[in-house]
Amino acid sequence: MSSRPYPSPVVVVLALVAATFLAGCTGGSKPAPTPSLDSPERAAAELADGLSRADLGAVEFASASSSDVNTEFKAIVAGMGPVHPAVGVASLNAQNASATATLRYTWQFPGVPMTWVYDTTADLAREGGRWKTRWTPAIVQPGLDGSNRLRQHRLYPERGEILGEDGDVIVTNRSVVRIGLDKSALKAEQLATSARRLATLVGVDPKKYAAAVEAAGPEAFVEAIVFRATDSRRPANRVVAQIPGALPVEDEQMLAPTATFARPVLGTVGQATKEIVDDSSGAVVAGDQVGLSGLQRRYDGRLRGTPGVVVELAAAKTAAASAEPSGSSSDAAGERGSASSASPSPRPAQTLFEARAVAGRDLTITMNIGLQKLAEQVLAGTKPASALVAIRPSTGAVLAVASGPGSAGQSISTVGQYAPGSTFKVATSLALLRAGLNPGSKLSCPARIEVDGRSFKNYDDYPSDSLGQIDLRTALAQSCNTAFISQAGKVSDTDLASAAGSLGLGVDYDVGFPAYFGSVPAEDGGTGHAASMIGQGKVQASPLAMACVAGSVEAGKTVVPHLVEGVTPKSAAEPLTANEAGQLRSMMRSVVTDGSGHLLESLDGPAAIAKTGTAEYGTKQPPQTHAWMIAARGDLAVAVFVADGASGSHTAGPLLQRFLTSAS
Template sequence: MGKHRLTAAVLTFSVLGFSLTACSGEDRPAPEDAAGTLAEGLSQLDVSGSSFLGATPDEVNTQLAESTAGLAPLTPQVAVGSVEETAEDEAMATLKYVWDVNASETDYSYDTTVALQRNEEDVWEVKFTPAAVHPDLAPGDRLVREVTPAPRADIIGSGGQVIVTERPVWSVGIDKTWVGEEELAASAARLAEFLELDPAAYTAQVEAAGAEAFVEAVTLRQDTVSPPEEFKAQVAEIPGAAAIAGTLPLAPTRTFARALLGSVGQATAELIDASDGALSAGDVTGLSGLQQQYDEQLRGTDGVVIRTVNAEDVPSAPLFQSERASGQPLQTTLDARMQNLAESVLEDEPSASALVAIQPSSGNILAVANGPGSEGAQTALLGQYAPGSTFKMATSLAMLRSGAAPETAVSCPEELNVDGRLFNNASTYPAQFLGEIPLRQAFAQSCNTAFLNARGTVAQPDLASAAQSLGLGVTASIGTPAYFGSVPEAAEGTLHAASMIGQGEVLVSPLALAVAGASVAKGERVSPALVQPANAASGSSAPASGSAAPEAAPLTAGEAETLRSLMRSVVTDGGVQLLQSVPGEPVLAKTGTAEFGSDTPPRTHAWVVAIQGDLAVALFIEEGELGSTSGGPVMKAFLDGLAG
């Protein structure tokens, strides 16, 4: 929108030939007051507060509405430029108009004049003519705004893949001018049933709309319905119904990264109110996700022509013209093939689920998938869940820093009492790995009690620092809100013990665990990226909650190599041996099961973090069994699919 703004105040005044006070007396009203009141009213397109010569305010408001209806819903900013008393009891006011006609930096500005006359009661009345609105307006003329929509820019993925672009759709609805009143309700109900919508709700919507309205029932992708001509004919069989061809910016499929990318549609009243004039009724705008967050960049600026049209509907030459400017594409790091595959392996999960894939060498986020059980929520980036045994990546790092090594003997009892709270291993934990075992086997078999026993040598601040070294709890700007986890720096007793196995107050998102896996793979803490550049437009990241720990010691190459060795043991000897058969480079992994809720037995989250070559993946299932049994097959399906 334009930067030119006027104040509704009198800017200058000139007095010709005599003194105002000498002529009118100190108590007589000045024409400047009447001009100011008029300007304020014109700015609202409601001049009820002014007095007019030979007309009532209601009559003038009617003229005003007729002459400006073609600019709706815009309203001008009007200020008084000057007031000159041209004779006794007569004055001429110059009005300065500014119309913010589109989202460009250029406004439509002009000056016009209006005459005022003082009546016998000392009231200054306005001699209102169409020229008071625009100097080129004659009686019967009106101003109109012609808008040429700017093409909405695409959202691009890695390697230049076009992810969101204009794709053909059907806008299906009832045109009330095509059907008689007696058939209206029946047609609306019939169309709703055909589209598998609520007949009562749509019928009420149709009946409430204006007499000449096209009442849209739904917008459908053309590639999801029967052949175009057949579908159009089926709709046309219903009196008053129509399927109108058009386009909308859409992803490859209806579900493709939907929670991330968002949707595009007609601006809502709330968005219009919050847009500071950038949006009007009927404008197409981003409604959610990246489409809304980066709407200004993607939308571009509509072209606008302002002209007059006379009573015979003959248009004038343009009074104002602003060329349209296309939106600018939004670059992301998403890989379309990987995103599709991630969504396909989650499609049968009834509870909330997510999969995030990162390229460790670059930090690029390649897939951000949420299963149907997430019901539109952004589980992958914003979910906050206990990581369970996947957090043993951080605990193991802290143990290494305290002097342990993969072959260091650790104690793995069947259960452990910590300050009155009983901790157990999983019910499926293999008995042959109880007792004194190497740290490598404790990690591979996911022995909870062995890691709990390390609580005396790993203080809570050391645990938090190790987590930060892997990127857990470390905020990063990826260009959209995200949660990176929280590991308390201070915890004692059972809370500290629970932290050692990824419970207690430790929280992560699937993104955060993917970052941790990527950091292990790369050998240094990875800073993830999604929108490029990360500070584009209004992109931002949601900060992680929890106490901020001091800057963590950097992850060393040697530490990362040891962690990779431990994670490989999970595949060769531990709970996800099924990943051994994945084609390609060796797979490294860590499973996790996190208890939540108050049920007996408790419900559990299932996690798997996997590394294969230059790829790190985190898989989450909100209501699973064990990470190995619920998550393992899903992770295998994903990695097998990539290799296929």
């Protein structure tokens, strides 16, 4: 193997010196400059990035300052609001000192499935050793020429209606008047004064409203309150107009027949809150009308529909301003209209892109409009928190869920948690029947009974002629506490919980709306178990659950309520048998014919069955009491609850009687 000789270091140095000398003797030419690292690809990428961020302040332009171009660009796209396109370089063609970039624009609008995609071209040139963009508005959109601008507005879909039993319309568009301030009609120094005056006039918090006005955009209509057009509390238009910038705007809004009609359950519709916008993953923007509570909130995706958008070429403004941008918290008006609008364009706007809105879908529920109105009328004069629930035993359909005026806007009819008192004795009776007793079985009903050192007694006006040895039927009819407690050793806590479950109480279900089905302790013992036997202690129920108890007895099967079409859960409890239901039905009929529910005996039509209840609560002496009454008559089961009442028969009973009489 031969080796190749290498030159010595001295030889290498001499060779370099010689090469340098010869180069210097070739006519005096200078050394070639280092090739520039700049490229048209860099300039095109820089431009695309600036367009995507809606800020061209860092982009280099040929024969133009970046700040001047950025100012012009901002005015061109101001009407697009907060929506920015994704811009990429689709292709690049470079020749010597010039190049052409093809830019691909993709616009996505909040909640709108369709995207707007188009291409533009940008010319690049070398200037001062750098590649730069030759600015023209057509880089943003081919139709832009310096005399016009882009603008877009959101198309709002028709919201779905809520329909009741037999397809009757419950929630639909009804005439309203939106009262607010038009900021474009006010000077800055007028805003706070007008905002506070208007807030005081319509009864909203002046400080909060003034802050909302301050935070809104310069051309915004800032809504203070919405009145039904027929609302007698609405201030006259002339009074509103006396406040600078204040306007009453006629509009429509999704509303129930009355302001109180099942409001806690149905919920409300209004402008999206910040929390709703933030949680929507971009589908909802400020200014959108969405469900804020109740069924409107839970089924908002179905009811709201899909928004659309229109993008137009409009005449340029003298100053950068947003027209009706989709997604703008200050100027969005869409097709709902606005109290203020942009100045008239010298020429008609040209539509560049349109995605049509898709209407929401109706939601059908089982509520009966007449019975719901009746339930609310029955409770209208009741000052404490109160509720009335009516269901159809044959199907479990919820017909009315009214929470009285003392309920502070809460849906206590469906989610209230209260001791059911003696109405729970229907479940206790079922547990005793399953333990081998029958309606004629003899029980001891003393005036008092002691369990583990705790004394239990009957209610104050318990009939003395029903003390001593009585049968189970009489114990239920007269509601003898001590008789039921005397049988505590025959049924366990688990037996009680199972019997309650068979009547629709104490077993959770997803029924498509907020509902509480009660709680019956499966392990308590001692005085706790004794209290459970009469619906006290840790036993809790909602009026909805107690309506199911009455409905289950009437129907002869476990009734699980349903309100929303398509949401019909099945019972997971031990089934109620026809024989058990028959015995309970006869015993609850005795409550009407011989006991505390006698006020229902005079009703015409099908025979009523019932049970009254009074539950002690709190630490006051004497204790405060909840008043209950449940009943069923034909294919209608009802529960009435009053948070503070004398007794079930005296407080809840007359309300239930009035409802059943009018519901006939």
